[in-house]
Amino acid sequence: MSTPLFIGSEIYRGSSYGPQHPLAIPRVPTVIDLCRAMGWLPREQYRTSPRAKPAALHAFHAPTYIEALQRAEATGAVDAETRKRHQIGTLSNPVFPEIFRRPATAAGGSLLAAELIAPGGVVYNPGGGTHHGMADRAGGFCYLNDPVLAIKALLGQGLSRIAYVDIDAHHCDGVAAAFHGEPRVMMISTHEEKRWPFTGTLDDDAGGNAINLPLPRATNDSGFAMALERVILPAVQAQRPEAIVLQCGADAVTEDPLSRLAMSNNAHWACVAALKGMAPRLLVLGGGGYNPWTVGRLWAGVWATLNGADMPDRLPGAARAVLEGLGWTRRRGERPDHLLNTMRDAPRPGPIPDDLRRRVQFLEDRRRVWV
Template identity: 35%
Template sequence: MGRVALVWDERAAGYDLGPGHPLAPVRVELTVDLIRRIGLLGGGVDEVLPRALDEVELLRHHREDFIDTVKRLSWDPTARAEERYGLGPGDTPAFEGMHPASLLICAASVEAARQVWEGEADHAFNPAGGLHHAMPDRAAGFCIYNDPAIAIDWLLEHGAERVTYVDVDVHHGDGVELMFADDPRVLTISLHESGRFLFPGTGRADDIGGTKAPGSAANVPLHPGTPGSVWLGAFDAVVEPLIRAFDADVLVTQLGCDTHASDPLAHLALTTDDMAAIYDRLHRLAHETTDGRWVALGGGGYQLVRVVPRAWTLAFAEMAGRGVPVETPMGWREMAVQRTGDVPPTAFLEDPVQLSEAMRAQAEQEARASVTALRELLLPLHGVR
């Protein structure tokens, strides 16, 4: 196992959309603390500070008037709401310091990409990243700047010929897909709860890329109640062969863990055990298809204490090739209660969710439909029969 990097700067906790907002920075702080407490760092597994990022990098994917608006509201969030830029009451309110905090998250994702591309690390993880809904001209879905797209663009600018992006968040990775829909060098893959039931309402199975790059996008919409076994079956059926066929130089993943059965904003039925199986697959595919070059980013996840820290610690442990203890440390649990009032689970892993036969049958039917559509419409474009 080569070197592994955890890219983290305490100032990233400044990305704070306000009291009571689902995307609370404490979830990432608790993750980093848990990683430290169980001894995953050391011996070639290092915590790394991101280098500063020139604002010009934002202009590769965001309009200048949008960036200027973010800056203005960053210094005075009480100014008139700019709803045409997605900033105002609702999902993505303006907050003091949002421009430097958002730029720092982009810097951390670019640093993760740089660590991997320049050979300083085989794998790198930015748990504060993965803000995949941000659009060129507006914020959306809690996301201001699209750090996955900016990191991918950095890789392309520095010599990567192909990048595979796999998004396992419960919400469709719409912003990243849009930004690369007409770029044949990037394959975006998103497995998510169907847009018929969940924000952002996009990501149908027949959405397979832009007119200039047909086949550049793969979408696997899933029915509410989909358990881990069905999710993993869809991944094995179409995502793995696509990753192998595209034969990229780097694997970039968004590891949103809001697919968990207890997530308050969505309706899938995965467990941390299922997530560990996902990370195992991604790790194996990185070594088998991209010479181990794996850049991982955080994403959604709104069980701030009970799920996110365990899920992303499992992801980082997989990247580091190290195990986790059966139980989370008592000191960490006590600290989490002190900070949030919520009690985290003792065990890292969980038993499967029990579903009714009808719900399981519906989930299996929708997954089969998505897999069939991709086999007919997309896989042949990549030479997969």
């Protein structure tokens, strides 16, 4: 594979869903600043994300919905009918100054990534991964669905075997809806059970092309490692994908406020490392993640993993300064030392609950039937 490329944009710097929203925190700017402070992001590997035009967004999203987003940005408000129909202007999906430009930039980054990997290669778009967006409405902080748009672009290139792997703490309901029954796209999702959006049950195969593994509360590195080795990797290997799209949501770690999983960032990096050689094309996206220190460290480590960069035991001063400069209205008490001084969490192994073992066995047995 060629040298990995990183897609970013300055639109994320200073843009916020509002001071009380979980996405009040800086995420993509922190990743960019950390990677640059570590010397991992030379200019030649960086690409500026374009903003997707409405015509490109219509590949999945309804024109009336795109028009509603543009109108909301222009006026700074929505009426009751628009709020009800498109689910914008709600507590989860508020109107904010860049309500169209920001998600359109994330979508533009993923569409650019699909072009860049057409001949083969690896691209990282941490601003992407908005997997809850539906064709005509927002959902779960996601206004547009850039994974769907990227996959559709790859299908448009003539690819017929695409693996979509999603390790966010929340199920990828928008992607599942978009590709229900689509034989060219295999979807694999691990997510916390009984967590919004309450979809992706163990027996849900989305019309025959999906593997859903709900993870019990407090699943640790050991539990995820079992899921990776016995469910995710065998399924991907059996498909022999021409492209892999990995949604690497950062909200499954212990410190995240919007899940009750108990992983370290090592679990995510192990998944990235295992998948990066399994297809000639790899697109890695961001996703969830609502603790500014854990998101920045985890996603910077994803980029390091894609590049084979070494992570020091202690961060140099410039990288530490990036983390020390972050603030968070949800913070209680002092920040643990490791969130400021290290990139890598201490591993979080532990017992694997019997119900997770049974779910993994169920999926293994079902895969044998499929084969």
